[in-house]
Amino acid sequence: MPNLTDCRDDFPILQRVLSNGQKLAFLDNAASTQRPSSVIQAISECYESYYSNVHRGIHTLSEESTERYERSRKSVATFINAKTDHEIIYTAGATAAVNTVAGSWGRQTIKQGDTILLTIAEHHANIVPWQQLSAETGCKLQFIPLDSDYRITTEAVSTALQKYQPKLFAFTAASNVLGTVSPVTDWTALAHQQGSTVLVDAAQAAPHQAMDVQAWDADFVVFSGHKVCGPTGIGVLYGRETLLESMPPFLGGGGMINRVTTEGFTAAELPEKFEAGTPPIAEAIGLEAAVKYIRSIGLEEIEQHEQTLARHAEAGLRQIEGVRVVSPENGEKSGIVSFDLSHAHAHDVAHSLSGRGIAVRAGHHCTMPLHHALEITATTRASFYFYNTREEADRLVEAIADIQEKFKPTGRRRRRRRAEGDRP
Amino acid sequence: MPNLTDCRDDFPILQRVLSNGQKLAFLDNAASTQRPSSVIQAISECYESYYSNVHRGIHTLSEESTERYERSRKSVATFINAKTDHEIIYTAGATAAVNTVAGSWGRQTIKQGDTILLTIAEHHANIVPWQQLSAETGCKLQFIPLDSDYRITTEAVSTALQKYQPKLFAFTAASNVLGTVSPVTDWTALAHQQGSTVLVDAAQAAPHQAMDVQAWDADFVVFSGHKVCGPTGIGVLYGRETLLESMPPFLGGGGMINRVTTEGFTAAELPEKFEAGTPPIAEAIGLEAAVKYIRSIGLEEIEQHEQTLARHAEAGLRQIEGVRVVSPENGEKSGIVSFDLSHAHAHDVAHSLSGRGIAVRAGHHCTMPLHHALEITATTRASFYFYNTREEADRLVEAIADIQEKFKPTGRRRRRRRAEGDRP
Amino acid sequence: MRAESSQTQCAQQECDKQMTSEQDIYEEHVLDHYEDPYHRGPFDQATHAHEADNPLCGDKIQISLKLSDDGKVKEAWFDGEGCVISQSSASMLMETIEGKSLEELNEFTAEDMLALFGPKLTPNRQKCCLLSWRVLQAAVHSPLDADDDEMETPSFGGPSLGEET
Amino acid sequence: MRAESSQTQCAQQECDKQMTSEQDIYEEHVLDHYEDPYHRGPFDQATHAHEADNPLCGDKIQISLKLSDDGKVKEAWFDGEGCVISQSSASMLMETIEGKSLEELNEFTAEDMLALFGPKLTPNRQKCCLLSWRVLQAAVHSPLDADDDEMETPSFGGPSLGEET
Numbered sequence A, B: 001m002p003n004l005t006d007c008r009d010d011f012p013i014l015q016r017v018l019s020n021g022q023k024l025a026f027l028d029n030a031a032s033t034q035r036p037s038s039v040i041q042a043i044s045e046c047y048e049s050y051y052s053n054v055h056r057g058i059h060t061l062s063e064e065s066t067e068r069y070e071r072s073r074k075s076v077a078t079f080i081n082a083k084t085d086h087e088i089i090y091t092a093g094a095t096a097a098v099n100t101v102a103g104s105w106g107r108q109t110i111k112q113g114d115t116i117l118l119t120i121a122e123h124h125a126n127i128v129p130w131q132q133l134s135a136e137t138g139c140k141l142q143f144i145p146l147d148s149d150y151r152i153t154t155e156a157v158s159t160a161l162q163k164y165q166p167k168l169f170a171f172t173a174a175s176n177v178l179g180t181v182s183p184v185t186d187w188t189a190l191a192h193q194q195g196s197t198v199l200v201d202a203a204q205a206a207p208h209q210a211m212d213v214q215a216w217d218a219d220f221v222v223f224s225g226h227k228v229c230g231p232t233g234i235g236v237l238y239g240r241e242t243l244l245e246s247m248p249p250f251l252g253g254g255g256m257i258n259r260v261t262t263e264g265f266t267a268a269e270l271p272e273k274f275e276a277g278t279p280p281i282a283e284a285i286g287l288e289a290a291v292k293y294i295r296s297i298g299l300e301e302i303e304q305h306e307q308t309l310a311r312h313a314e315a316g317l318r319q320i321e322g323v324r325v326v327s328p329e330n331g332e333k334s335g336i337v338s339f340d341l342s343h344a345h346a347h348d349v350a351h352s353l354s355g356r357g358i359a360v361r362a363g364h365h366c367t368m369p370l371h372h373a374l375e376i377t378a379t380t381r382a383s384f385y386f387y388n389t390r391e392e393a394d395r396l397v398e399a400i401a402d403i404q405e406k407f408k409p410t411g412r413r414r415r416r417r418r419a420e421g422d423r424p
Numbered sequence C, D: 001m002r003a004e005s006s007q008t009q010c011a012q013q014e015c016d017k018q019m020t021s022e023q024d025i026y027e028e029h030v031l032d033h034y035e036d037p038y039h040r041g042p043f044d045q046a047t048h049a050h051e052a053d054n055p056l057c058g059d060k061i062q063i064s065l066k067l068s069d070d071g072k073v074k075e076a077w078f079d080g081e082g083c084v085i086s087q088s089s090a091s092m093l094m095e096t097i098e099g100k101s102l103e104e105l106n107e108f109t110a111e112d113m114l115a116l117f118g119p120k121l122t123p124n125r126q127k128c129c130l131l132s133w134r135v136l137q138a139a140v141h142s143p144l145d146a147d148d149d150e151m152e153t154p155s156f157g158g159p160s161l162g163e164e165t
Ligand SMILES: Cc1ncc(COP(=O)(O)O)c(C=O)c1O
Pocket: A030, A031, A093, A094, A095, A096, A123, A125, A126, A172, A174, A175, A176, A201, A203, A204, A224, A226, A235, A366, B254, B276, B277, B278, B279, C165
């Protein structure tokens, strides 16, 4: 396990001691990661010393801001190995990015009777926009099921692609619940063989694995800034240049036009065409700092470290009686472990963990169809990042053992009233 | 003139000395304002001490973040006097907010042959989304023209409303070019008499005048965080509760649903219904700090101060021969002065001003139809805010006089070559 | 034993005004109701009933009431599934409302419900506690012969309901 | 006189590496070309021509060329309107390309154009300077008898063109 504990010092929030005296163990990274000082400082510095609206402002601050905004785009292009900068579109988040593809490419391309293929493990962000498109166009959605080992197999993907001949295959590169990782390059190749366009939801992949959109050969890739140590309020839509060029704009407004008359408008070139209005300027600058920070740690080191922790935690959890881990036992996996306790509801688990300073998520994690398929309404999810420690993983396992014990039926038979004095 | 100069100390960027030794005079506030330290600190503090993703996270950080995020919504509701918090929807910006109305309410309500009424002075953000809707539905757009004194008169509004019986009347509460201010309450009442729904683009009003959406009786109001001393990456859509409730969601994804199955989804209640995906959390917290700061200065003081400065600058500019100010000479106006020089193109003006440390915008300011009507391709715009000074206004006027002189035709007849040594 | 230690923690916590996440909501009193609930199960003499769930948590509550002609709750039963808070609070509610008049039920506010439950809850967990209270409001207006329309859409949401990410 | 003082400032500026906004682009040399341009106006012997504008600034440039049979620029004229940079750079370009072969024009890169103009420009203003250069690229491929399609849509944009707010 690479020694990444030094980097904890870069994250002010990780030093936090909670009000009950407990040290914070932040294991809710799949919902959102924390930010190193360099990201927070990049944002402050922007606002304190050179901020202005970008694009065609002919004064020093606007030129500096524009330069930094566009430099960020270059860094992100490098981060995911896009061919050109203007394949990088800044959006409000991964969700907005999927909606952009659905609202622009989808409305232009998808017709009644067409099929969009998803997996049952998709996040709502990669389901609902297609359901909206389906309501509008009459296209059909198909979901590839899990096998008995919590996996979407390449065989199932191949079968579904052949069976449904979808116009679009949209799938997550890494599940936000199951801890599974998709073989993106293989699936993309299979989809392209069937003539399907491919959207990769990389919201859970971008923080954890080196991405190469060209090697993936993906048509669209989306992810969020706040999950890669960056600011909220920004996400990335990568699109293959020729595809983005062929698409109509999505949101309309300033910045995305070439010319406007009372009769109509013509759209600007990429990437402005898809960036209507004042863009997330400070957020882009913060995102550049985040990408730089992550690269300085090293994505391979990150992946290895968090997998080691997650597998360590998973092994411990599997030893507790009545704990069901909803993840394959073997094979390539990410830093996410979700589980169910026989004696306690996920919300009671998360609540109890919080009392011990351990932050996890409980619920359906925006994957209701997946939970329905698993026949669990809510799971508890611990998600590790490079700044987590083995000690934190141990705290989690120990706490879960205690909680499972605490909520065990004890055969109570009488209801005790609260002392009257307690009543408000 | 109220003494607001002390507040300059709250803005680190205003202390900046440019690389050529000039003190910064930031007169580009209509494009985006600057941020006081309290806003920058609110964002840093969020990331440094309690940040987490919001909504249903059952752990300390998520509860604190959720509380702060929702407290921000309450503050904004108070800021514009909305009846309930959940009439406040956070979007990526004013542009995204208009698009939300066009994409949700518009698609649901507007049919072929319906009319949407705008003014010729609208920002592209309040034109292009309606043109996109028009392309989709076959509705018509009509533009109320300026009178000879650069005004949209209430008479013209009334005539147009009666003539076109529009389904929607969408207008800006304050022009971002002409320095004019719309009598919003009057226009809204007239529109409602015709049964029209009203959208008010308050992007240029929110920073400068006390807003009361209930007194306005507006159906929709939009504005941006970055123009009210707040962060980029966030905007506000206010909608009348009953109207928002009757509308379908716009963007789909996590957070905006009640239930998702493979068959479809049901939408969440307000305001979540319109906030798909991880919202702009730190941005909302920064916006609350901004609104608090602005209220501490006082919107009446702000309005009075910047008007005094703008009128002072305008009077000076009008005295320079060959300067055309594109604004009514009298009547209620805002802190914006746009003008055209007979001897210099707007870009050369802005460039020359920048060399003197003065930041202004040059171009069509995202109002091409307005500029077409004015028969000017580009104007130079100085926009004042409460932190500007009379000295800065004087510097502007003096500089413009110099620039007009500098670019005056001198009857040059020979071209001088640059010294050969200069050539790269 | 565990609850004991969590109560010690609780004393610590109560000193701290900043606290927003409390562990001690799982008091013995609460766990008693969870494990040995009052009137949980089917009830075949109901005159009024309603059911709802919170799809975001998966909490489900069904309430069946026997109302007398003079508008009093003669018997109250619930059934459902979900977290400790949603289920134990429903049990407490059933126990409390028996014998009460409809007027008294009307006056029983959300705040009263939270007070009845006891331990202070953060906004997110208040939703769990208020589920049975909301179902009760609907149940008294849902005579069993009447149009069942409302029961067809048991979806339960409110302005403060969001979804976890 | 003013230009004099701006040149003094320029010397100051050149010491400063951080500088991104320069005032001294309005050198005498540039203003000379602006006020007394080379071959500006209509030209009726053109064999090739193209026109484009940058709607975002309002800059417009039309270039008319007379190419000889051996592929040399015998005469080059421009017309247009816009800022000092777009117009003076067009004048410089016309002056430079006369007598050049098509091959030489091909080798004349955007960087060469910026160097020809002289004063260092920020990215925003480079667009103004490169407008005539781009029109020239199109003009050499636009014989006047040929299909005028391209001229019908003189809209001019590029990845770096944004819109001011
Ligand atoms: C797999 C996956 N896709 C999409 C999203 C949506 O990201 P955001 O909420 O930042 O738009 C998330 C995160 O919640 C996710 O985990």
